[in-house]
Amino acid sequence: MNKIEVTNLTKIFGSNPQQGLKRLKNGEQKEDILAKTGMTVGVNQVSFTVKAGEFFVIMGLSGSGKSTLIRLVNRLIEPTSGEVLIDGSDITKMNKTELIQTRRKKLGMVFQQFGLFQHRTVLANVAYGLEIQGVKKEERNKRAQKSIEDVGLKGYENSYPDELSGGMQQRVGLARALANDSDILLMDEAFSALDPLIRKEMQDELLNLQNKLGKTVLFITHDLDEALKLGDRIAIMKNGQIVQVGTADEILENPANEYVSNFVKDVDRSKVLMASNVMKKPNVIMIEKNGALAAVRKMEDAGISSIFVVDKVNNLRGLLTIDDAIKAYKTNLPIESVLIKDLHTIDPDTSLNDLFGVAVEAKYPLAVIQDEKLLGIVTRVSILTGLGLGKDEVSAS
Amino acid sequence: MNYFKLPLEDWTNRFVDDWLLPVTGEFFDTISDGLRKFIDNVTELLIAIPPELLVLVLVLLSWKIAGKGVALFALIGSLYLGSVDLWVESIQTVSIVIVSTLISIIIGIPLGILAATNKFMAGFVRPILDFMQTLPSFVYLIPAILLFGLGNVPAVIATFVFATPPAVRMTTLGINQVPSDVVEASTAFGSTKWQLLYKVQLPLAMPSIMAGINQTMMLALSMAVISSMIGAPGLGSVVLEGISTVNVGLGLTGGLGIVVLAIVLDRITQGLSRKKI
Numbered sequence: 001m002n003k004i005e006v007t008n009l010t011k012i013f014g015s016n017p018q019q020g021l022k023r024l025k026n027g028e029q030k031e032d033i034l035a036k037t038g039m040t041v042g043v044n045q046v047s048f049t050v051k052a053g054e055f056f057v058i059m060g061l062s063g064s065g066k067s068t069l070i071r072l073v074n075r076l077i078e079p080t081s082g083e084v085l086i087d088g089s090d091i092t093k094m095n096k097t098e099l100i101q102t103r104r105k106k107l108g109m110v111f112q113q114f115g116l117f118q119h120r121t122v123l124a125n126v127a128y129g130l131e132i133q134g135v136k137k138e139e140r141n142k143r144a145q146k147s148i149e150d151v152g153l154k155g156y157e158n159s160y161p162d163e164l165s166g167g168m169q170q171r172v173g174l175a176r177a178l179a180n181d182s183d184i185l186l187m188d189e190a191f192s193a194l195d196p197l198i199r200k201e202m203q204d205e206l207l208n209l210q211n212k213l214g215k216t217v218l219f220i221t222h223d224l225d226e227a228l229k230l231g232d233r234i235a236i237m238k239n240g241q242i243v244q245v246g247t248a249d250e251i252l253e254n255p256a257n258e259y260v261s262n263f264v265k266d267v268d269r270s271k272v273l274m275a276s277n278v279m280k281k282p283n284v285i286m287i288e289k290n291g292a293l294a295a296v297r298k299m300e301d302a303g304i305s306s307i308f309v310v311d312k313v314n315n316l317r318g319l320l321t322i323d324d325a326i327k328a329y330k331t332n333l334p335i336e337s338v339l340i341k342d343l344h345t346i347d348p349d350t351s352l353n354d355l356f357g358v359a360v361e362a363k364y365p366l367a368v369i370q371d372e373k374l375l376g377i378v379t380r381v382s383i384l385t386g387l388g389l390g391k392d393e394v395s396a397s
Numbered sequence: 398m399n400y401f402k403l404p405l406e407d408w409t410n411r412f413v414d415d416w417l418l419p420v421t422g423e424f425f426d427t428i429s430d431g432l433r434k435f436i437d438n439v440t441e442l443l444i445a446i447p448p449e450l451l452v453l454v455l456v457l458l459s460w461k462i463a464g465k466g467v468a469l470f471a472l473i474g475s476l477y478l479g480s481v482d483l484w485v486e487s488i489q490t491v492s493i494v495i496v497s498t499l500i501s502i503i504i505g506i507p508l509g510i511l512a513a514t515n516k517f518m519a520g521f522v523r524p525i526l527d528f529m530q531t532l533p534s535f536v537y538l539i540p541a542i543l544l545f546g547l548g549n550v551p552a553v554i555a556t557f558v559f560a561t562p563p564a565v566r567m568t569t570l571g572i573n574q575v576p577s578d579v580v581e582a583s584t585a586f587g588s589t590k591w592q593l594l595y596k597v598q599l600p601l602a603m604p605s606i607m608a609g610i611n612q613t614m615m616l617a618l619s620m621a622v623i624s625s626m627i628g629a630p631g632l633g634s635v636v637l638e639g640i641s642t643v644n645v646g647l648g649l650t651g652g653l654g655i656v657v658l659a660i661v662l663d664r665i666t667q668g669l670s671r672k673k674i
Contacts, residue, residue: 118579129587132588180586
């Protein structure tokens, strides 16, 4: 089901937005409208949908209209035209009371500069959304306390925001948005004001929280790496329009136009690509079917010096080197007894960045394991190809 | 430069004599009576309290709000006012300051809030404030006398006109200075306009509003001498007497009294504005 459905949403800043809208519909460009009428087209006929539980990222440089767009979604800015359906009802047509109710019950928001109330304690900040709904003090403090614990700020309830570091302040901002228990989180460059280490930490925690709580997230950023890391789907904005929507892979592999491809050119692929993107289909032998001799043959054919051993259901049993296989054959031992079981295994979503260290240390290819099943193997060569040669090699693997 | 004649003087006088006084006289008399009673009550109350008790309260208050130094100063200042036999005059001046500051706050702060939240009001209020602040106070002393008679009441009215602008301006400034993302945050969570105002904007604007009140009070005190010209009793009239009889000593005695009041009132209101709300 679609949680947010945006159709033809447009915002024109200026003296006569309706006239600007007409020009826009006649196909005039943003620049022409600015030159002729002095009006700025902030958001230009944007449409997208966000599914329930989805992490949707809107990525764009400054001036692309992304911050205006997110404010149109909860009507902090009045749209010029278009629809924004939240759970099926159009927020642009709501009266004041309905709008306030929708904001209270369905939309939480996190701000770039945190937007905390400096005159209130952390607890009172987090409880604010409940307070204005008239929730009793005891009840709202209990719920605020819970979301403070969710973001790892236990013990700071009675501090004031200016006593906290930037990262901690943004945790307060996040807790405040979570306390209302709204399904949708709007995050406007939520981590852009934080330094890189704290930002990474917050990103990881946000992903955890989202997995745990199943929120629908609309996340704005100017940082492509952040977008690729967080987004289930990503919309790339330019000049008030969305130029491409897709998953990280789709955008990296098939940039819709030159603008997007210029963008993704500079992406640090080691952070974006994961083990599952570069892994190869392994040569394996099945422990129930193949003996030592078959293993030696297979290795000779493939020109490799070791081979992974799995069972019928593809559970990884160990690694067999060619020397051990020959030894087992000569002494007639079962291969089970000569398997190397102490293997370094990795998750399919380990980033290449994290693989470098492991790959350098490892004597054998790395086994990519999910639920004990062998999905593939990663060799040093495949990491390098994944990084250097780019998309063709990767998608082929 | 006199290309045409503007009979502003005539018009004003005719307006006042033919319309303002006959038509609104009764109305202003009512206000005048009410106000006079209020000021008299405050003065009588403060005089009725034994000076020693009042000083003790003042010293403790200064200590609590503004620290040891101010408390000590308040004590010495009070002893000074008593020793030059100006206690009653000081109380009279303080009463006028308190009443006019109160009226300035009651009218000024809501006006400041309106000007901050409503562009139309802002455009309306600003020139009026400019007018109030720059028009020489003697000019509105005359109609003040005509409408309210002599004594305390026109003094309070004139002081109100002179001292209200900072209360309005600093309230507007304080509210406008609340960071926009904080206002957005409050709105995004579903605050009504009222909730935004009294839960977020006013508390955050409080230091600025308190600074405005402080300024209002100081301006009110600075009107003491001018007020005495229209018959307001108090330290101002002591100074005025010193001027008119060329009695330097009397002028200094009264003037120092005003300085003492100013410093104590200033430190206490400043202390209030620094307190965490």
